[in-house]
Amino acid sequence: MQRTLLYLIIELAIYAALVSLYLAFVLSFLVDWLKDLHAKEPALYAMVAILLMIGQAIVLERLVASLVHLTRRRRE
Amino acid sequence: MYFPISGVHLNPIYLIVIGFLIGTLGGFFGVGGSFLAGPALFAAGLPMNFVVGTDLAHIVGKSIVAARTHRVLGNIDLKLAAIMVLGTIAGSETGVQAIEVLKKKADVDLVVGFVSIIVFSGIALFCAWEGMTAIRLWQRNEGGRNPGPSRKQDVLAVQSLSKTIQKIKLPPAISLPHSGIGSISFWAIMFVSFVGGIFSGFLGGGAGYIRMPSMVYLLGIPTHIAVGTDLFEIIISASYGTIRHAMNGNVDIVIALVMQTGAALGARIGANLTRYFTGPRIRLAFAPLPLLGAVVIAMKLLSSHHP
Numbered sequence: 001m002q003r004t005l006l007y008l009i010i011e012l013a014i015y016a017a018l019v020s021l022y023l024a025f026v027l028s029f030l031v032d033w034l035k036d037l038h039a040k041e042p043a044l045y046a047m048v049a050i051l052l053m054i055g056q057a058i059v060l061e062r063l064v065a066s067l068v069h070l071t072r073r074r075r076e
Numbered sequence: 077m078y079f080p081i082s083g084v085h086l087n088p089i090y091l092i093v094i095g096f097l098i099g100t101l102g103g104f105f106g107v108g109g110s111f112l113a114g115p116a117l118f119a120a121g122l123p124m125n126f127v128v129g130t131d132l133a134h135i136v137g138k139s140i141v142a143a144r145t146h147r148v149l150g151n152i153d154l155k156l157a158a159i160m161v162l163g164t165i166a167g168s169e170t171g172v173q174a175i176e177v178l179k180k181k182a183d184v185d186l187v188v189g190f191v192s193i194i195v196f197s198g199i200a201l202f203c204a205w206e207g208m209t210a211i212r213l214w215q216r217n218e219g220g221r222n223p224g225p226s227r228k229q230d231v232l233a234v235q236s237l238s239k240t241i242q243k244i245k246l247p248p249a250i251s252l253p254h255s256g257i258g259s260i261s262f263w264a265i266m267f268v269s270f271v272g273g274i275f276s277g278f279l280g281g282g283a284g285y286i287r288m289p290s291m292v293y294l295l296g297i298p299t300h301i302a303v304g305t306d307l308f309e310i311i312i313s314a315s316y317g318t319i320r321h322a323m324n325g326n327v328d329i330v331i332a333l334v335m336q337t338g339a340a341l342g343a344r345i346g347a348n349l350t351r352y353f354t355g356p357r358i359r360l361a362f363a364p365l366p367l368l369g370a371v372v373i374a375m376k377l378l379s380s381h382h383p
Contacts, residue, residue: 012341019337023088031330035080038325046322049329050315053133056333057140060340064141 007071014067082126082328090120091331092338095134099339103142103346105362106303107284108135108310111369117331126328129321133332135314138339143307145347151304153254156297157312159262160305163269164276164287164313171277188278189377196370199289200363206234206293207360214356230298230355238296255297255305268294269309276313284310285366292359299355304347 030052037045077088094116098109113131118124146152178187214231232238246261272287284306291302321327350358 015341019092022337023334027330027333031080034329038081042323042325045329046319046327049133049322049327049332050136050318052329053137053318053332053336054140054315056336057137057340060137060337061141061144061344064341064344 011067011071015064018063077334079328079331081330082122082130084121084123086120086122086331088334091334095138095335095338096342097338098134098335099138099142099342099344100346100349101342101365102135102138102284102307102339103145103343104303104349105284105346105358105365106142106288106306106310107365108132108139108314109284110135111285111365111372113335115372115375122328122331125326126331129318129324129326130328130332132314132317132321133327133329134335134339136311136318137332137336138343139307139310139314141340142343142347143304143311145344146304146307146350149300149304149347149351151300151350152308153252153297153301153305154308155250156252156255156265156291156301157305157308159250159265160269160287160309161312163266164273164309165316166266167270167273167275168277168313168317169273170270171274174274174277186377189373192275192278192373193370196285196366196373199285200365200367200370202293203289203359203366204363206232207356207363210356211354211360214354230292230300232292232296232355234293235296237293241294242296252297255301257296260295265295273313276317285362285369288362289359289366292355299358300350303350303358307347 034045034048037048078085094113098113101107101112102109108131110128110131113134114127117127117131122130143152210231217231241264242257242260244261244264246263248262249259250262250265251257251259268290269287272283272290275286276283287309288302288306291297291306292299297305318327322329353361
């Protein structure tokens, strides 16, 4: 039980670190471009917005699955 | 953190925590969670015109993560989801258009609000009663004799409604082998998804708290498959809603992306949690959600009718 909790905390810490890096670098880099697109090209903005959301969801789902897989392998 | 698209300062940790909570609920119950996310975003200071669109965008991402997990668990009926998408989009469009027409003629917010409060409270009470009765049935029938029943085996206290609907022979009839339904009218599925879509158009969000119980009680879909299929269907209908709102300039995608980092984790946890609960227990735990929806609508009505 304690080991499971420890691995859960490790998973969360790695996830939080990766997400912080993503917020700091990728999103802050994209934000000005997205603002311009929102103001000038609403149709293109709509397409980019939905693609970004789908892309991020797939990447995050893979990331969480890989973290769980990795820590489970170490646990075993 | 400053979000220049909507022009607001919001704490990203607040967004991630809200995303996580709603992701967990959504993954477990198969709902979008807009009745919680909407007020939470509004309370944080996001302008109302951005709340609905941004919330829908975040629902898309969260539902993808939860639906992928449910797919691995075998909880998605793709054929059912494909039909429901058509009904939901048609219903949602009808709801949006109808509300625009009605707005010119009457105090439609008040009427729709009161009807919704009654409907949601009714669903909540029914789910609570039915869930408790079904758990007692489950324990009486399975408890002693079969020590390890599959958690996906479903027990319903009220089966007559779905059996009657399955007997309607309005062509075309289709079979849903994944959901264990031999034959059901295409129009019965369309009706359920269309009504859900109308509520979604009236109130915003995905209206999963209408659709999920409707799939179980009216169509006879097992609870686990109703949860997974509803999430899959929400991906398509919420994507459509996101594009529509984004074209009107009402989506701050950066806020939605930040929320989704928390929701991805929550949605996976919520979807995996369904493995440890039987259908009746999921339905019983679901009961407070429509009630929360009713409270949110009541608060909206009170605030809009107060000077």
